[in-house]
Amino acid sequence: MNFVNYAIGFLVLFASIAAADNGTVSTRKNANSAYKELDGSSTAKKSGGEIKHTDRYSQYEGKYAPKDQPQSQPQVITSIPEDFPHPVIMVIPALNSKGLSGLQVVTNNPLARAAMDGINEYLTQRRYEVKYLEGNEALDKVIQVQNSLASSDEDLAYLASLVLNADVYIKFSGSVDRRGIVTVELNAYESSTARLLGTQNSTIDSHGRMEKIDQQANLKTAAKKAMPGLESKIYAYWADDLREGNKYKVIMNIRGDYDDSQIEDVEEDIVQNVKTKFKKAKVNTMTAKTIDMVVYSDSDDVNDVYSQIRKAVKSTASTKKINITKKLIIMDVL
Template sequence: MLLPKFAELQNQKGATMNVQHIFRLTPVLLIVAVAQLAYAQVPRSQEATFVESYSPTEVTLKAKGIGPDVDAAERDARKCAVYFLLYSANDAIIQTPAEKEAFKAIEAEFFTDANIDNYITYMSNTILSRVRMQDGNVKVEKLIRVNREKLKEDLVSRGVIAGTKDLAAIAGNPFIMVLPEVPKGQSPIAALQRDPNIKKGAEVIESYLTARRYEVRVPEQKDALNDLVSAKKTVVGIQDDIAYKLALSIGADIYISYNIQVEQGTVGKRAVVGCRAYETTTARLLGTETGYSPERVGVPDAALIEEAMNFAIDRVLSRINAYWKDDIATGRQYKVIFRITGRFDNPDELTDALEDVLKEVTTKRKNNITTKETSDWILWQNSYESERDFFKAMSKAFESNKDIKKLGAKLKRINVNRKLMLLEITNA
């Protein structure tokens, strides 16, 4: 009788241990299951190439997909197209580590077939390529069009990336000027008024940027240029570049220059455009792209230019966004030129005192050149909402500096706008 009782107790103990073991394994199994589910949603293929900017909101891609059959592979290709725009494109939507971390939290639900369908506006019926892989899966390539702007808007609403309004609230809306490239000494404004193809190029860029809520200006008044040249021709430190001078004069954060060629190809005409974005205060090149239209027969030049320009400006825009995000970290940027007209026994003491003043009111400083007549600076600040407030703070710090008082120097304003300050240091 003891043996059956002992066996019964052992069975009960074993059952209890099995239940406990199952409970211990359950969280692990759940984690594995969730991880497998998340992995299953991400595209198996990540091979895609950019084809064209179809419109200001849509881009066309060649995307490959992998699956057990053609239907599954095509669904994977749709996911791949979206994944490419998010992570792999030259102008990837998700860029910073913080944005990548935020997206990981929603990645599984984002890559469901139902959600991806919200962004696909077109997929060709034609299969560009199809191969049977060694593991038995099928890989196909399709032409797919994605609404990139809707994709960005949804990520903004989910808090993954900052929207244009959010960035504008922090750093201010970037002001962009658009002008054609012309030979040195010639007027870009005259070229805009004279050549309809050049005018069309400016219109395409302006339309593309305003659709994304950037502030854009294409200067068309000769008076603005004439006034600028006459007002600043005596100031050292401003380059002999009309586009650069215009951008500074109107307070543009960025200026975009472009060139256009319409040429005869094998079967028809095509347009080739070059597009460059510069940081106004430093004239630093932010990005450059070349766009091509397909060769077409009997198509107006304007249509070819629009196709080519959409391709180029779409890629340059990502460089502009990167510049904008940098502005948030370091503050608004200004080119400040101090014109020294006063007589000072020791110029070095003056420049040392000036640097002490600038340290008080800026987050970052870069001295381009300093001579007896001129001190040229790039300044960053994030404490003052307007250039007017910034100048007031600088002027106050200048007046209260003990070394400045000892030297008997006084700061005067010649011209101040969003990006350029022309100031004069005189004897008090």
């Protein structure tokens, strides 16, 4: 029986429990609700008929696995060197919307906290620096960055990883079926590009024990169990990425008073000039309002990188610094 096919999304499960205890959770400005209460039942197909869920969690459902896939399969790594330069990692719940309220769910719900603790425990034992989005100050920083963008369509987990100076971020989600089978799914992404590095699943059989304390223990165990496989996939990509240099996400908001033909010329000049300053530069998207690119540099000083970009753009347009973190540069082109 494939229990994953009728999995109950962690995030909606967590949010529903918090809402039952505390009432409706107020969200921050510019944030959307990440949770939707459904009709009280969910179904899953099985050879021989349709199975209807009736357990206490079955009135909620959610699927939060990313749709994108790794560009290529990572090499299987069986042993990670002791001197491996560990990336800074952020851990966050997977979301099916861009609402900031969902990023706070681990603060209020012990089930989400248990899964997150399993991941964090593994990482800290392996001497990784771990970041996670909790507290008003961290949320305010993410909102500030979002508001400084010409487009607010960026995934907030992605933005949060850049704001918190993480190199890699891990999204976690999971399910508990009516027999007590706990399933956890982990997805790792590279922060500067949001590239999917790898996915890892694990399951734990609760043998019918559905008490909350049992679920918490099994969620933590399942999350920790999935980490060695995910770590090897992260390492396979990370080792290759280090050879290309440090990556920086650069967002240029076009604020100058340009007509359509001028914008094309200005953007073309900017991109070509920036490419001459760095080992590698890749444009992700380019619109009439925004240039979104990643630059690769040997420098580990983001201010030095920003200075090089300013010099590259100077002959074409003036610039204004809006926001800079370790991995992110947001600037206006005037």
